[in-house]
Amino acid sequence: MAGRRVAGVVCALLVLLVGLLTGCQSQSRTAGEDGLLAGSGSATATASGRQVSPTRPAGYGALFLSVDECSSFGTTSFTEVSCASERAAARVVARHDGKVGDGPLCPATTDFVLHISEQSRTSDEDGDGAIPQGYACMRNLAAPHPGDPGGGGGPRTIVGDCVYDSGDGQVRETSCDGRAEQKPEYEVTKAADRRTDCPLSTALYVQLGGEKPVGCARPV
Numbered sequence: 521m522a523g524r525r526v527a528g529v530v531c532a533l534l535v536l537l538v539g540l541l542t543g544c545q546s547q548s549r550t551a552g553e554d555g556l557l558a559g560s561g562s563a564t565a566t567a568s569g570r571q572v573s574p575t576r577p578a579g580y581g582a583l584f585l586s587v588d589e590c591s592s593f594g595t596t597s598f599t600e601v602s603c604a605s606e607r608a609a610a611r612v613v614a615r616h617d618g619k620v621g622d623g624p625l626c627p628a629t630t631d632f633v634l635h636i637s638e639q640s641r642t643s644d645e646d647g648d649g650a651i652p653q654g655y656a657c658m659r660n661l662a663a664p665h666p667g668d669p670g671g672g673g674g675p676r677t678i679v680g681d682c683v684y685d686s687g688d689g690q691v692r693e694t695s696c697d698g699r700a701e702q703k704p705e706y707e708v709t710k711a712a713d714r715r716t717d718c719p720l721s722t723a724l725y726v727q728l729g730g731e732k733p734v735g736c737a738r739p740v
Contacts, residue, residue: 585636585656587615598634603661614657625729626657628678631667633657670696670707677726677735682707691724696740706737 584600585591591598593609601607613630616623626633638653657675659667666673669680672695677683682696682704694702706724711732715725718736726735 583615584651585612585615585634587612590661591634591656591658608661610658610660612656613659615654617652617654619653620655623655626655626675627659628676628730629659629665629667629669630657630675631660631665631673633675672696672700677708677728679708679711679728679735682740683724683726683737691726704740707740708735708737710736712736 588603588611590601590603590605590608590611592601592605592607599607603611610631613627614624620633620635634656636651636654636656638651659665665671667676668674669678670682672682672693677693680696681693683691683693684702684705686692691706692702694700694704696704696707698704708726708728710718711728711730712718712734713732715722715734715736718725718734719738721738722736723739724737726737727733728735
């Protein structure tokens with residue numbers, strides 16, 4: 521591929537995006553303030569994040585891990601690679617500067633988020649490039665897709681996802697097919713503007729974010 525190649529090696533660090541993108545309280549329709557939904561932490565887990573620390577700037581595009589560019593999958597690191605490479609494992613579906621908490625939400629079916637640390641022009645090998653702090657919303661090139669409805673993961677909880685009571689008034693997301701270690705107890709069946717817009721069968725409210733921030737969940 522023509523142009524200067526970027527080898528941005530990224531360090532993988534799983535973080536829980538607690539109260540930022542997902543959250544709910546395991547209470548009835550008369551519940552008070554929402555609690556928090558914490559995700560599990562594996563390579564394809566709910567609310568997973570990875571801190572990216574590139575060692576060299578430049579890339580297959582003008583921006584490191586820009587939209588439609590791809591990354592490899594590794595146990596401890598991620599590297600930007602050509603999407604035609606056999607090493608390509610995930611594609612960038614959205615890319616934003618700054619911190620996740622200050623920017624737009626990732627698309628609903630994002631599988632995981634890469635948090636990219638800032639790198640100045642003087643900190644790379646050639647001294648001719650810079651990488652701003654940002655985050656990349658990633659979608660696996662092949663199944664499984666934990667960000668899909670009922671998939672049991674992804675940085676956002678969406679309609680079709682299932683959760684279970686993890687204690688202390690909190691819930692965690694799990695797959696709806698019942699194959700995970702934790703069995704589903706509630707399914708988010710509707711996104712609403714307000715709790716009062718949820719069906720009477722609603723037993724749990726989930727904070728979804730976005731234009732319709734309230735998730736109406738019922739027992740499975």
